[in-house]
Amino acid sequence: MNKNTNKLGRNTPCPCGSGKKYKKCCRTKNTSNNRYVEDIPPEVYDEILKKTQDNIAKESLREQNYGKVRPIIHSDFKGYKLVAVGSELHWSRTWKTFPDFLLNYIKAVFGSDWGNSEIAKPYVERHPILKWYDGLCRFQNQQEKDKDGLISATPNGVTAAYFLLAYDLYILKHHAALQRKIIDRLKHKDQFQGARYELFVAATCIRAGFDIEYEDETDKTKKHPEFVAIHKLTGQKISVEAKSRHRQDVIKFDSQQESEPLIKVRIGKLLNDAIQKPTCYPYVIFIDLNLPPYSGIVFDKPWFKEILKTLERISGKSAEELKPYNLILFTNHPHQYGK
Numbered sequence: 001m002n003k004n005t006n007k008l009g010r011n012t013p014c015p016c017g018s019g020k021k022y023k024k025c026c027r028t029k030n031t032s033n034n035r036y037v038e039d040i041p042p043e044v045y046d047e048i049l050k051k052t053q054d055n056i057a058k059e060s061l062r063e064q065n066y067g068k069v070r071p072i073i074h075s076d077f078k079g080y081k082l083v084a085v086g087s088e089l090h091w092s093r094t095w096k097t098f099p100d101f102l103l104n105y106i107k108a109v110f111g112s113d114w115g116n117s118e119i120a121k122p123y124v125e126r127h128p129i130l131k132w133y134d135g136l137c138r139f140q141n142q143q144e145k146d147k148d149g150l151i152s153a154t155p156n157g158v159t160a161a162y163f164l165l166a167y168d169l170y171i172l173k174h175h176a177a178l179q180r181k182i183i184d185r186l187k188h189k190d191q192f193q194g195a196r197y198e199l200f201v202a203a204t205c206i207r208a209g210f211d212i213e214y215e216d217e218t219d220k221t222k223k224h225p226e227f228v229a230i231h232k233l234t235g236q237k238i239s240v241e242a243k244s245r246h247r248q249d250v251i252k253f254d255s256q257q258e259s260e261p262l263i264k265v266r267i268g269k270l271l272n273d274a275i276q277k278p279t280c281y282p283y284v285i286f287i288d289l290n291l292p293p294y295s296g297i298v299f300d301k302p303w304f305k306e307i308l309k310t311l312e313r314i315s316g317k318s319a320e321e322l323k324p325y326n327l328i329l330f331t332n333h334p335h336q337y338g339k
Contacts, residue, residue, distance in 0.1 A: 015049040016056075067207025068232070070174050072098060086173050096150060099163065106166035109173075109183060127189055132162040161335040165196065168203040177202060177212040193290075197244035198226055200333075201286045205229040205240060223277040229284075238326075239279035243270040244288035265289055265303045268310050275314070275324040282326040293334040 014025035040048070062071065073084035081095040085105070095101050107115055110129070118130040126134075135158030143151045155163065172178035185195035202212055209232050215224035225239040245267060267287055274285045291303065298304055307330065315323050 015045060015052050068209035069171060069207055085170060086176050088173070096148070102163060102166040102170060105170055106162075109169050110187065114187060127187070128192055129162070129165065129186070132158050132165075135159065136162045157335040157338045164335070165199075168199050171203045171206055172199065175206050175212070177206065179214065193244050193246060197286070197288045198242045201240060201242040202227065209233065225277050225279055225283070228281060237281040239281045239283050240286070241274045241277060241283070242286045242288075243274055245270060245290045247290050263291060263303050265291070265306050265310075267307065268314065271310065271314050271328075283324070284327045284329065285325050286329045286331060289330055289332045291332050291334065292337045
């Protein structure tokens with residue numbers, strides 16, 4: 001065989017899948033004591049190329065499903081499942097799936113003492129998280145396990161709400177962005193809804209490829225947005241604010257659902273409060289509408305037209321006027337309304 005065919009040529013497409021030539025990509029990285037690694041048999045090169053492309057495809061699919069977050073770091077060791085969360089290591093002999101870990105993790109975050117004290121209360125007096133947990137347990141008991149002892153089912157509203165809370169807590173901790181004060185706020189029933197939405201917004205920014213930098217809340221001389229988000233690739237900084245629309249008893253899962261024609265979004269005060277906060281960077285405002293599930297086209301809904309009128313009033317009459325924000329994201333997660 002000709003010697004040249006055994007080499008990964010300088011002009012060969014790089015096996016990393018970047019689309020660049022090898023000489024302008026990984027050739028300069030493949031050094032050891034200033035020697036280039038070039039002698040690679042064709043069959044080895046083909047295998048490297050295939051595995052690299054497979055890994056790139058898997059990573060791309062993972063990002064599509066979960067966002068630009070760190071992968072789950074886990075391992076098996078002597079009968080234990082190990083999961084790393086940021087600088088912490090969690091383990092158990094009973095976990096079979098990642099949701100099993102999440103069920104354990106949320107209890108570890110809030111503490112067993114707090115959880116047990118809430119469970120001891122009558123149901124109507126419990127914290128919403130423990131009401132969700134009660135509903136989750138009831139839902140699990142209604143499902144049949146397969147031969148491996150696993151449950152496969154589409155979650156109902158309360159189950160989805162509980163798991164999403166656990167997952168957002170995990171995401172923030174895994175990216176060194178979970179503050180003790182937000183955990184404390186989540187434990188207070190009167191602060192829970194706002195704190196839960198702030199948690200969701202921070203986790204969403206992380207999934208979008210941002211790092212989180214919190215404002216100095218000890219500075220009482222001025223109002224602050226929730227945090228500054230820094231894009232990992234571009235370095236672009238944005239100020240982020242989160243506002244959640246409160247509705248009577250909705251968060252408790254026992255509310256009377258409003259009929260859709262009667263629903264009013266009433267976001268004027270939330271938006272006014274948000275734009276009063278001074279910012280140094282482009283300003284992004286998240287607003288949770290907290291509406292019940294709906295069907296049909298969003299843009300035809302009376303409450304959507306109400307949103308447009310509110311924006312027109314607050315943003316100014318002239319289209320050329322400088323707006324006090326750069327982007328508003330309206331979100332709605334109707335899990336708390338039930339199934």
